[in-house]
Amino acid sequence: MWLPEAAVAALAVLPYLPRTHASTSRPYKSLSKDAKMLGLAPALLLGVNATVQVSEYSQAVLKPVESIDAIYKRQAAQPFNNDYTGPYYESPPKYPSPWGSGAGDWATAYEKARSFVSGLTLMEKVNLTTGTGWESDKCVGNTGAIPRIGFPSLCMQDGPLGIRFADYVTAFPAGINVAATWSRELARARGEAMGAENRDKGVDTLLGPVCGPLGRHPEGGRNWEGFSPDPYLTGALIAPTIQGIQSQGVMACTKHFIANEQEHFRQVGESIGYGYNITATLSSNIDDKTMHELYLWPFADAVRAGTASGQCSLDIGLRILTAA
Incomplete structure (x- = not known):
C-alpha cells in the first residue's frame, strides 16, 4: 500500500x-x-x-x-535481520503450537480444558469445534451443543454497530464517529448499550468491535467499522468498548486480526463476478516493524482489556498465519 x-x-x-x-x-x-x-x-x-x-x-x-x-x-x-524483515515477510510456522505463557494461571486453565475435553466423544468434539450455518438461523453462526453434559451452543451475531439480523434493535453510531468524540466514557456507554441489547436478544458473542481494518487505506470499504487509522486512538477506545460489552454478560469478538485492510477483491469470487481475471485472493504483506508499531497496537490493547475472543482476517497470506 x-x-x-x-x-x-x-x-x-x-x-x-x-x-x-x-x-x-x-x-x-x-x-x-x-x-x-x-x-x-x-x-x-x-x-x-x-x-x-x-x-x-x-x-x-x-x-x-x-x-x-x-x-x-x-x-x-539493508541485510535481512530481525529489525527489518522486508515488505513480503512471513514468519515460519512453528509445530507444535507453543503453550500459552505470561500473565495469568495458565496451568489451571490447561488442566480445566484437558479435564473437559477428555470426557467428550469424538463426535462431540467435532460438533463443538464445527461452526454451523451462515444466516441459517437467528444467528450468523452457531457452535454445536453437547446435550449429554448440558453444554449449550453459542450464538454469534454481527456486528460492530449492534445486532445485524433482528427487528426492534438499535443502529449505534459507527466506530469512526465514536473516535471523533475523543471520549472513553462515551465509548464505554456505547459498549454497555450494545452488550445489553445483544443479551436481551439471546446473543452470546457479539462479532465486534473492530480495529482491523485500521483504516489507513483511504478507499477501504470497511474503515467506518473501526475507530481511527491512528493505532493509539483506536486502542484507547476499543478497550472501554470491550469492557462495556462484556459487563453485560456478552462476549466481545475483536476483529479482524490482522491487516484486513483490503476489502475490494479480497476474495476470488468477487473478482470473477465483476469479470476480472484475478485468480488468487489479494494478500496484505506488511513488514515486521510496521506490523508491530501500527496494526498490532490496538489488538494488544484489546487483549489487555480482556476481549473474550477474536476473529481472523480475510486476506489470504495473513489469514493462513492468524487463523492457525
Whole structure:
C-alpha cells in the first residue's frame, strides 16, 4: 500500500506518544490533550513534507524527511535481520503450537480444558469445534451443543454497530464517529448499550468491535467499522468498548486480526463476478516493524482489556498465519 510522503510524516508522530498511554489499565480520562497533539497530523497529510518531533504536548519541531523512493531504496539495501524483515515477510510456522505463557494461571486453565475435553466423544468434539450455518438461523453462526453434559451452543451475531439480523434493535453510531468524540466514557456507554441489547436478544458473542481494518487505506470499504487509522486512538477506545460489552454478560469478538485492510477483491469470487481475471485472493504483506508499531497496537490493547475472543482476517497470506 503506497503512502504519500506527507502521510509518512504524519505517522512519524506516533513514536512520540507518552508511553503511559499504551496501557488500558489507566483510569478513564479525557483525550483532549492527545487530540491537540494529533491535530497536527491532518495538516501534515495535506502536503507538508515534514516529520514531527514532540517533546511536550504544546511543542512541535518540523524537520524535512527523506522521500519515499529514498526510504524504499535504503530499506531494500539493508541485510535481512530481525529489525527489518522486508515488505513480503512471513514468519515460519512453528509445530507444535507453543503453550500459552505470561500473565495469568495458565496451568489451571490447561488442566480445566484437558479435564473437559477428555470426557467428550469424538463426535462431540467435532460438533463443538464445527461452526454451523451462515444466516441459517437467528444467528450468523452457531457452535454445536453437547446435550449429554448440558453444554449449550453459542450464538454469534454481527456486528460492530449492534445486532445485524433482528427487528426492534438499535443502529449505534459507527466506530469512526465514536473516535471523533475523543471520549472513553462515551465509548464505554456505547459498549454497555450494545452488550445489553445483544443479551436481551439471546446473543452470546457479539462479532465486534473492530480495529482491523485500521483504516489507513483511504478507499477501504470497511474503515467506518473501526475507530481511527491512528493505532493509539483506536486502542484507547476499543478497550472501554470491550469492557462495556462484556459487563453485560456478552462476549466481545475483536476483529479482524490482522491487516484486513483490503476489502475490494479480497476474495476470488468477487473478482470473477465483476469479470476480472484475478485468480488468487489479494494478500496484505506488511513488514515486521510496521506490523508491530501500527496494526498490532490496538489488538494488544484489546487483549489487555480482556476481549473474550477474536476473529481472523480475510486476506489470504495473513489469514493462513492468524487463523492457525
